[in-house]
Each structure stands twice: as C-alpha cells, then as structure tokens.
Amino acid sequence: MRKTFLHIKIIFCSLVVFSSLAQSASFDCSKASSDVEKKICNTPSLSKLDEQLSEVFKPLKKQRTFQVLESEWLENVRNTCESVECLEDAYNEQIGFLSPLPLPGASASNEVKILPADKIYAQSSRPWKTVELAGLPNGKDVVERFLISAEVISGILHVVAFEGHYDVPNSIYRGSLYEYIDRHPIVQPITYTIAKDIGFQGAFNLGNNEEGERYAGIMGGTFYYREKIARNQLRGMAYKVGSGTQPQETSLLLQQWSNTFENAKSGLLFQGDEVFGELKAYYPNTPGYETIAPVDRPEVGWNIFSPIWSKSRPVLYFKNGDETIWRANVVDKTLTKIVSASDQLVIKNPTPVDLNGREAVVYLEDYILKIAVAPE
Structure with a gap:
C-alpha cells in the first residue's frame, strides 16, 4: 500500500512539472516541434520573454499591419536564431518595437x-x-x-x-x-x-x-x-x-x-x-x-x-x-x-x-x- 501511494505521488509530481513546462511559454510546449520552440520551452528566461511578447502583442492582434510585421519577425528573425543569446536579443527588440509609446510633446x-x-x-x-x-x-x-x-x-x-x-x-x-x-x-x-x-x-x-x-x-x-x-x-x-x-x-x-x-x-x-x-x-x-x-x-x-x-x-x-x-x-x-x-x-x-x-x-x-x- 505504501509503495502504491509513493508511485502515485511520483506520477502526480511528474504531471505537475510537465504541466508547468507545457504552459511556461505563450504556446503549448507539449506541442513544440522546432529547435527554436524547444529552446524557448527549456530556457526559463526565453519562456518569460515569449510570454511578455504575447502580452504586448495582444492589443495589436486586430490590426493587419502588426499581424504582418509579427509574422515577418517570426519567420525572418526569431526562427533563424541558433542560440539562446540570439533569441533573447530578438525578443527584447521585438517587445520594444510592439510596446506602446507615448506621443511626444509637439515642439512650438x-x-x-x-x-x-x-x-x-x-x-x-x-x-x-x-x-x-x-x-x-x-x-x-x-x-x-x-x-x-x-x-x-x-x-x-x-x-x-x-x-x-x-x-x-x-x-x-x-x-x-x-x-x-x-x-x-x-x-x-x-x-x-x-x-x-x-x-x-x-x-x-x-x-x-x-x-x-x-x-x-x-x-x-x-x-x-x-x-x-x-x-x-x-x-x-x-x-x-x-x-x-x-x-x-x-x-x-x-x-x-x-x-x-x-x-x-x-x-x-x-x-x-x-x-x-x-x-x-x-x-x-x-x-x-x-x-x-x-x-x-x-x-x-x-x-x-x-x-x-x-x-x-x-x-x-x-x-x-x-x-x-x-x-x-x-x-x-x-x-x-x-x-x-x-x-x-x-x-x-x-x-x-x-x-x-x-x-x-x-x-x-x-x-x-x-x-x-x-x-x-
């Protein structure tokens, strides 16, 4: 009985860890297929950046201009990276680009x-x-x-x-x-x-x-x-x-x-x-x-x-x-x-x-x- 309980506990903990990993980015990590997606899911700093990017992009999703620019960034920038450092730089730059800016005070x-x-x-x-x-x-x-x-x-x-x-x-x-x-x-x-x-x-x-x-x-x-x-x-x-x-x-x-x-x-x-x-x-x-x-x-x-x-x-x-x-x-x-x-x-x-x-x-x-x- 004790062994059974211990076995169930191990399975439960494994599921919790797996569930946490699957939701650690803005997409389902259990379905990650490319090397870039796997790097994002397996690197906490990248997972956090992916979530931040998702948040700043959310209010822009209904604008075709930003939809196109985001798709081009994914294909031509993010998905061409081969290292964690490259991905971090790419994410930080895109988060800055999509973040709303206050209008400057017009100079007289x-x-x-x-x-x-x-x-x-x-x-x-x-x-x-x-x-x-x-x-x-x-x-x-x-x-x-x-x-x-x-x-x-x-x-x-x-x-x-x-x-x-x-x-x-x-x-x-x-x-x-x-x-x-x-x-x-x-x-x-x-x-x-x-x-x-x-x-x-x-x-x-x-x-x-x-x-x-x-x-x-x-x-x-x-x-x-x-x-x-x-x-x-x-x-x-x-x-x-x-x-x-x-x-x-x-x-x-x-x-x-x-x-x-x-x-x-x-x-x-x-x-x-x-x-x-x-x-x-x-x-x-x-x-x-x-x-x-x-x-x-x-x-x-x-x-x-x-x-x-x-x-x-x-x-x-x-x-x-x-x-x-x-x-x-x-x-x-x-x-x-x-x-x-x-x-x-x-x-x-x-x-x-x-x-x-x-x-x-x-x-x-x-x-x-x-x-x-x-x-x-």
Missing part, C-alpha cells in the same frame, strides 16, 4: 533653433518596416490615384483614396472614393466604396506639387469632401468613417491649409516641379534660413515633392522624385531616407500617422496602398 515653432551656417543636416539611409495594406481596384480607365486622408481612430488606421481621371470639359477629377480599414483579418482589398463615379474636389490643385487649400479630409471621425454635380454647382458631402453607410449631404465644409503648411514647424522654400534644387527652412523671429537638403546631396540632386508635416512631431516628410521618401527632423537636424520604391514604381502622397505611438507613413506605390513604420 519658436522653440526650434536655426542651424548654424557652417553646419549641415546629418544625412543617412535607414529603411523603415514596410507592409502592403491593399490594392486599389485599378480600373481600366483609371489614370490618376491619390491618397486623400489617413487617420488613426480608436487605435485603428483608416485611409481614404481616390482613383479615376481628370474630366477636362468639367474641370474636375472624376472617379471613385474608397476607404481602407486596417483590421485583421482583411475581408477584401478595399473595405468600402464610399462613392462611385463622382466629380471629386479634394484640393485647389489636387495632384500638383503644391496642392493649395484642401477641401477633403477626416475631422472628428467624419470624412468631408466636395462633389461637383453641375458645371457651376458643388455640394458638401460627409461620410462617417468606418460605418459602411452612404455619404450624406452636409452644410459643414472642410477647408484647411495645404499639406506643406498644415502643422508647419517652419516655413519651407523648395523648387517647383521638374527642377533640381535644395530644400530650405526658416523660423519665426529668427533671421536667415537653414538648408535641409543641400543641392549637391544626393549626387543626382533633389527633386522635392509633397512636403508634409507630422501633427505630433517636429518632423517633415517629402518625396525626392518619384521613388524615395525622406524624413527631416528640424530639432535634431537629421535627414533620413526611409522608403524606396520597389521595381522603380512611382510613390505618391506620403502621409504621416502615429501607430501605437510610433511614427509611420502611409503612401501609394502605383495602385498599392502601403505603410512604413519606424523600426525604433
């Missing part, structure tokens, strides 16, 4: 100091993590595409894009408006068609380098735009973002500065279309100006398009030609290439957002909607 324009004349912006190339969000319908008669607005609402990214052509007789862009919602799983390439085959007025010079005043955008969770219904008649329209309902006519119209001046931390001087030149900035109550992008760097010269300021940071984004996006921080005086087009496709409308407190830029690459997220 009069707090930004001009760069001394004998100094230049520190220039570098640091690619951001990119994710393909969705493809526009890419209709056969489409010749123009614009990213109209991008906003993070209740933690979820919403993007409004236009696809169509310029209607010369009526002096208006004619086409369709679409909304993309960055939810996982994505149900279809574009979540919702806001309006189809309309005369759309989004800005005074929509599509130009300096677009002038903007007449379309998201405000208070509603996308406002103007629709041309006759040669001399426009009406205001409003679509509740994320609702999937029909737009409604409204007497409230949106009108704001162009992206070049909205949220500006300084004034900008740059050359017009098809002209290679430098980008300069000047500040209130400070004589002179500083050169952000010198004319001789990079070697081919600068062809500045679409300057746009971050709402929350002293940071300016712009395209150089059609194939790269650059980031200029006017406080620490750095200039960084963060995005390069694939296969020499055309990049359009870089638009900054804050995703989980982290810098990000939404843009069009041909008819594909993409996002680039700061790695740190």
Whole structure:
C-alpha cells in the first residue's frame, strides 16, 4: 500500500512539472516541434520573454499591419536564431518595437533653433518596416490615384483614396472614393466604396506639387469632401468613417491649409516641379534660413515633392522624385531616407500617422496602398 501511494505521488509530481513546462511559454510546449520552440520551452528566461511578447502583442492582434510585421519577425528573425543569446536579443527588440509609446510633446515653432551656417543636416539611409495594406481596384480607365486622408481612430488606421481621371470639359477629377480599414483579418482589398463615379474636389490643385487649400479630409471621425454635380454647382458631402453607410449631404465644409503648411514647424522654400534644387527652412523671429537638403546631396540632386508635416512631431516628410521618401527632423537636424520604391514604381502622397505611438507613413506605390513604420 505504501509503495502504491509513493508511485502515485511520483506520477502526480511528474504531471505537475510537465504541466508547468507545457504552459511556461505563450504556446503549448507539449506541442513544440522546432529547435527554436524547444529552446524557448527549456530556457526559463526565453519562456518569460515569449510570454511578455504575447502580452504586448495582444492589443495589436486586430490590426493587419502588426499581424504582418509579427509574422515577418517570426519567420525572418526569431526562427533563424541558433542560440539562446540570439533569441533573447530578438525578443527584447521585438517587445520594444510592439510596446506602446507615448506621443511626444509637439515642439512650438519658436522653440526650434536655426542651424548654424557652417553646419549641415546629418544625412543617412535607414529603411523603415514596410507592409502592403491593399490594392486599389485599378480600373481600366483609371489614370490618376491619390491618397486623400489617413487617420488613426480608436487605435485603428483608416485611409481614404481616390482613383479615376481628370474630366477636362468639367474641370474636375472624376472617379471613385474608397476607404481602407486596417483590421485583421482583411475581408477584401478595399473595405468600402464610399462613392462611385463622382466629380471629386479634394484640393485647389489636387495632384500638383503644391496642392493649395484642401477641401477633403477626416475631422472628428467624419470624412468631408466636395462633389461637383453641375458645371457651376458643388455640394458638401460627409461620410462617417468606418460605418459602411452612404455619404450624406452636409452644410459643414472642410477647408484647411495645404499639406506643406498644415502643422508647419517652419516655413519651407523648395523648387517647383521638374527642377533640381535644395530644400530650405526658416523660423519665426529668427533671421536667415537653414538648408535641409543641400543641392549637391544626393549626387543626382533633389527633386522635392509633397512636403508634409507630422501633427505630433517636429518632423517633415517629402518625396525626392518619384521613388524615395525622406524624413527631416528640424530639432535634431537629421535627414533620413526611409522608403524606396520597389521595381522603380512611382510613390505618391506620403502621409504621416502615429501607430501605437510610433511614427509611420502611409503612401501609394502605383495602385498599392502601403505603410512604413519606424523600426525604433
């Protein structure tokens, strides 16, 4: 009887130990098959890091951007490690990347100091993590595409894009408006068609380098735009973002500065279309100006398009030609290439957002909607 009791006790203890090991990571260790999974289960420090990563990732699971980035990290980083040290470094870096960040306090324009004349912006190339969000319908008669607005609402990214052509007789862009919602799983390439085959007025010079005043955008969770219904008649329209309902006519119209001046931390001087030149900035109550992008760097010269300021940071984004996006921080005086087009496709409308407190830029690459997220 005593031997039987002792045997049962040993079995019970073994089950407790096995159960503890099986639950020591964020996954069932009894089903671990790869060498990496077995290392995680058999190393207490890695098991703890795996659990921490699971916790910080949990609130991001419904966002397609972070689902893709997490899958890429698992395949290309974690699962390529061959040592415990490599795995620890990989986990610590990913936990830091997925942890929410507080938004920085926006610097006032009069707090930004001009760069001394004998100094230049520190220039570098640091690619951001990119994710393909969705493809526009890419209709056969489409010749123009614009990213109209991008906003993070209740933690979820919403993007409004236009696809169509310029209607010369009526002096208006004619086409369709679409909304993309960055939810996982994505149900279809574009979540919702806001309006189809309309005369759309989004800005005074929509599509130009300096677009002038903007007449379309998201405000208070509603996308406002103007629709041309006759040669001399426009009406205001409003679509509740994320609702999937029909737009409604409204007497409230949106009108704001162009992206070049909205949220500006300084004034900008740059050359017009098809002209290679430098980008300069000047500040209130400070004589002179500083050169952000010198004319001789990079070697081919600068062809500045679409300057746009971050709402929350002293940071300016712009395209150089059609194939790269650059980031200029006017406080620490750095200039960084963060995005390069694939296969020499055309990049359009870089638009900054804050995703989980982290810098990000939404843009069009041909008819594909993409996002680039700061790695740190």
